[in-house]
Amino acid sequence: MTKKNDITALDEVAGNGLLSRRLLLRGGVAMAGAASTLVATHGASAEPLKEPEWSRYQGTTVEAMGRRTKHEKDTARILTNPKGEPRTQHARTPHHLLNGQITPNHLHFTILHNGIPDIDPEQHKLVIHGMVKQPIVLSMDRLMRYPMVTRQTFIECGGNSAALFSNEPVQANLQSLHGLVSNAEWTGVPLSAVLDEVGIDPKAKWMLVEGADTAAITRSVPLKKALDDAILVLFQNGERLMAEQGYPVRLLLPGWEGNMNIKYVRRIKIVDQPALTYYEARNYSPLLPDAKAYRFFFVNEVKSFITHPSFGMKLNEPGYYEISGIAYSGAGRIERVQVTADGGRTWADAAVQGPTMHKAFTRFTIPWRWNGQPAVLSSRAVDDGGNIQPTRDEFVRERGVTQKPVTNPFGFPNQHYNSLTSWGINAKGEISHVYA
Amino acid sequence: MTKKNDITALDEVAGNGLLSRRLLLRGGVAMAGAASTLVATHGASAEPLKEPEWSRYQGTTVEAMGRRTKHEKDTARILTNPKGEPRTQHARTPHHLLNGQITPNHLHFTILHNGIPDIDPEQHKLVIHGMVKQPIVLSMDRLMRYPMVTRQTFIECGGNSAALFSNEPVQANLQSLHGLVSNAEWTGVPLSAVLDEVGIDPKAKWMLVEGADTAAITRSVPLKKALDDAILVLFQNGERLMAEQGYPVRLLLPGWEGNMNIKYVRRIKIVDQPALTYYEARNYSPLLPDAKAYRFFFVNEVKSFITHPSFGMKLNEPGYYEISGIAYSGAGRIERVQVTADGGRTWADAAVQGPTMHKAFTRFTIPWRWNGQPAVLSSRAVDDGGNIQPTRDEFVRERGVTQKPVTNPFGFPNQHYNSLTSWGINAKGEISHVYA
Numbered sequence: 103m104t105k106k107n108d109i110t111a112l113d114e115v116a117g118n119g120l121l122s123r124r125l126l127l128r129g130g131v132a133m134a135g136a137a138s139t140l141v142a143t144h145g146a147s148a149e150p151l152k153e154p155e156w157s158r159y160q161g162t163t164v165e166a167m168g169r170r171t172k173h174e175k176d177t178a179r180i181l182t183n184p185k186g187e188p189r190t191q192h193a194r195t196p197h198h199l200l201n202g203q204i205t206p207n208h209l210h211f212t213i214l215h216n217g218i219p220d221i222d223p224e225q226h227k228l229v230i231h232g233m234v235k236q237p238i239v240l241s242m243d244r245l246m247r248y249p250m251v252t253r254q255t256f257i258e259c260g261g262n263s264a265a266l267f268s269n270e271p272v273q274a275n276l277q278s279l280h281g282l283v284s285n286a287e288w289t290g291v292p293l294s295a296v297l298d299e300v301g302i303d304p305k306a307k308w309m310l311v312e313g314a315d316t317a318a319i320t321r322s323v324p325l326k327k328a329l330d331d332a333i334l335v336l337f338q339n340g341e342r343l344m345a346e347q348g349y350p351v352r353l354l355l356p357g358w359e360g361n362m363n364i365k366y367v368r369r370i371k372i373v374d375q376p377a378l379t380y381y382e383a384r385n386y387s388p389l390l391p392d393a394k395a396y397r398f399f400f401v402n403e404v405k406s407f408i409t410h411p412s413f414g415m416k417l418n419e420p421g422y423y424e425i426s427g428i429a430y431s432g433a434g435r436i437e438r439v440q441v442t443a444d445g446g447r448t449w450a451d452a453a454v455q456g457p458t459m460h461k462a463f464t465r466f467t468i469p470w471r472w473n474g475q476p477a478v479l480s481s482r483a484v485d486d487g488g489n490i491q492p493t494r495d496e497f498v499r500e501r502g503v504t505q506k507p508v509t510n511p512f513g514f515p516n517q518h519y520n521s522l523t524s525w526g527i528n529a530k531g532e533i534s535h536v537y538a
Numbered sequence: 539m540t541k542k543n544d545i546t547a548l549d550e551v552a553g554n555g556l557l558s559r560r561l562l563l564r565g566g567v568a569m570a571g572a573a574s575t576l577v578a579t580h581g582a583s584a585e586p587l588k589e590p591e592w593s594r595y596q597g598t599t600v601e602a603m604g605r606r607t608k609h610e611k612d613t614a615r616i617l618t619n620p621k622g623e624p625r626t627q628h629a630r631t632p633h634h635l636l637n638g639q640i641t642p643n644h645l646h647f648t649i650l651h652n653g654i655p656d657i658d659p660e661q662h663k664l665v666i667h668g669m670v671k672q673p674i675v676l677s678m679d680r681l682m683r684y685p686m687v688t689r690q691t692f693i694e695c696g697g698n699s700a701a702l703f704s705n706e707p708v709q710a711n712l713q714s715l716h717g718l719v720s721n722a723e724w725t726g727v728p729l730s731a732v733l734d735e736v737g738i739d740p741k742a743k744w745m746l747v748e749g750a751d752t753a754a755i756t757r758s759v760p761l762k763k764a765l766d767d768a769i770l771v772l773f774q775n776g777e778r779l780m781a782e783q784g785y786p787v788r789l790l791l792p793g794w795e796g797n798m799n800i801k802y803v804r805r806i807k808i809v810d811q812p813a814l815t816y817y818e819a820r821n822y823s824p825l826l827p828d829a830k831a832y833r834f835f836f837v838n839e840v841k842s843f844i845t846h847p848s849f850g851m852k853l854n855e856p857g858y859y860e861i862s863g864i865a866y867s868g869a870g871r872i873e874r875v876q877v878t879a880d881g882g883r884t885w886a887d888a889a890v891q892g893p894t895m896h897k898a899f900t901r902f903t904i905p906w907r908w909n910g911q912p913a914v915l916s917s918r919a920v921d922d923g924g925n926i927q928p929t930r931d932e933f934v935r936e937r938g939v940t941q942k943p944v945t946n947p948f949g950f951p952n953q954h955y956n957s958l959t960s961w962g963i964n965a966k967g968e969i970s971h972v973y974a
């Protein structure tokens with residue numbers, strides 16, 4: 103039941119061993135393998151299958167909440183403040199150990215400035231007031247009766263990847279570098295349905311959204327976005343929101359910087375101008391090389407990075423590997439991802455996993471035959487608005503870098519890094535972070 | 539910034555208050571509300587927002603693994619054998635408490651016959667042998683080097699919904715009735731890529747797949763399915779498989795009955811005929827009214843049920859509600875879902891949440907204005923192959939029912955129920971399970 107393959111499919115499509123994504127069609131991989139080192143180890147007969155211990159005894163009991171295997175305990179978030187001292191706490195997603203597109207809820211990144219509030223959903227209320235015909239107070243029971251929508255989307259902290267503003271590549275793994283972005287299926291009430299009910303004054307242009315956590319995070323959001331695709335989220339990957347994600351209700355602004363997706367939302371005030379809150383006036387207004395502030399730039403622009411192989415992994419032998427990564431754009435749908443294995447000299451199109459969704463993670467893959475020589479891997483994504491991930495040269499010219507190498511990857515003031523990430527592989531198969 | 543609505547959108551589109559799905563477009567809901575009872579409680583000014591306790595103190599500390607809020611502890615699976623006695627253990631998904639399409643990993647249904655094996659991924663091997671050119675033994679490290687694909691798909695136990703074979707409606711909630719189906723994003727190696735490498739004898743037609751758990755679950759699978767869309771799954775919703783879902787590797791046969799999706803797969807033998815294993819010869823061969831066996835019927839046929847409102851919930855007042863549910867088909871993509879509020883006399887099209895994916899959960903919703911009188915809600919799905927969920931009359935005629943009411947919903951020998959589920963609502967807003 104096997105079929106012959108077109109031998110031309112074995113042709114490299116870009117330098118240093120990148121193979122055609124058509125090889126991912128059935129039958130192609132065996133051919134790619136046959137041309138060099140096979141993935142498989144042959145000879146089942148030489149190694150009879152032994153009956154292992156776990157096939158002989160009753161296993162552990164199924165519980166009301168499924169538990170993860172102990173063998174994957176390293177698949178966890180890394181923390182910046184594990185003792186919960188009275189300052190910001192970050193938890194980063196281990197993208198190098200995950201695959202697919204969904205981030206499981208317990209591994210979704212989070213940032214909290216005063217810990218996780220324990221909010222009683224029976225008491226929590228959402229008030230909408232200001233420039234409206236009828237202010238309303240919504241209990242969670244009431245909110246649950248509105249129509250709901252479901253969509254997959256990523257949320258990314260504006261400060262994700264800040265280490266890449268260093269003028270020397272910080273030697274850290276994917277989780278440290280890019281762990282402040284995650285992707286989930288969110289379900290909740292379109293904000294437009296509620297705003298229609300209160301009746302917005304035509305002179306209003308913004309809304310001020312406030313959280314019920316102790317930090318009382320408050321951000322100004324243009325009403326245009328609020329009425330476009332904003333959601334009052336109640337469910338995350340099918341179940342009610344995690345406490346650290348804003349239970350019982352958070353604002354979701356698909357594709358806009360994480361901090362604006364106000365958690366524990368308790369108040370929405372309809373107003374006619376932005377309030378210039380702490381986060382708007384300081385954190386999210388870094389200076390550009392031309393001394394202007396990078397202010398009110400809300401969209402997480404098109405971006406991608408390779409997850410496998412990546413920093414900290416090792417290629418043990420030459421031969422076939424799959425290069426796999428994540429692409430996303432806060433401006434739309436991923437249309438194309440290109441990959442290079444020679445540091446940007448030549449590029450080839452990766453296969454993009456469908457269905458591609460607007461403002462959601464998109465997995466890309468491309469087959470690769472490593473010849474055992476040094477290589478530099480990188481990816482570059484394009485969205486359906488024609489936005490292309492900038493090269494590092496282009497990005498640095500416009501946005502600048504810090505002047506000296508910084509060893510703490512968490513201390514950068516810079517925001518919205520969306521240029522390339524490059525992995526250098528040496529002849530031993532070891533992988534480092536490089537700028538290419 | 540609100541806009542006028544077409545007043546005709548308020549027209550009922552089917553009996554007993556079903557409203558047009560077009561109302562779910564922006565602006566529609568407020569109109570639907572204005573026409574009867576509003577969802578919102580007005581008067582923010584009459585109830586000043588108080589500062590709650592949780593806004594005043596440092597919250598709890600962010601941990602490496604995110605934790606769920608204690609307020610949702612009822613969102614858990616129900617178990618048939620919580621002490622892990624040496625017999626089958628079932629854990630059912632609480633669909634009535636979830637929303638969206640993804641089932642979180644710790645709430646995915648599972649069935650195990652000898653508990654959960656603790657398998658060391660360093661030692662586990664997968665052997666492929668039989669009618670092949672080159673048998674192979676794959677370590678998990680080797681398997682991870684193959685190309686991977688990601689897809690969302692449901693898995694359903696053939697015995698899900700067995701209580702509906704009773705000739706009287708069993709009074710139990712959605713989780714008890716339909717909790718043996720769940721939906722996840724699975725990532726792994728297409729089985730065809732590995733089978734191509736071993737080289738299948740053209741005379742082979744089936745494969746025998748064996749698990750490494752103590753029950754050594756073994757099923758025969760047609761090679762046609764194996765080469766179509768079967769996957770050796772390594773990741774579930776982004777992270778490595780849950781132990782109870784087959785860690786380190788399970789077979790996924792999208793749309794085919796759960797038991798064939800062999801967990802802990804350790805052996806695939808390529809053969810020329812089915813082996814008639816225990817599960818093939820007994821469990822999945824129930825007798826039909828015409829005394830023939832219902833055998834080798836692998837596909838989970840088109841099906842749907844309403845999750846909100848459903849058994850055990852209560853409507854506290856007349857007015858606007860959203861009817862929401864899940865539809866899926868092991869034969870393809872959900873194309874259409876119809877809902878009735880008058881026990882099947884009249885039907886209206888529900889809105890179907892996109893993107894709809896092949897052999898995956900699809901969420902449907904329709905706005906409804908309950909007038910406080912008795913109503914019977916039900917849903918009926920159609921897939922892109924034109925398969926329609928059968929009415930109860932049609933189903934019973936072909937497949938039969940048990941002759942007396944049964945109070946234990948877990949003891950039925952019958953398989954593959956895919957007819958309608960109906961919820962009866964009385965004038966108090968209480969919901970019971972009815973046959974309509």
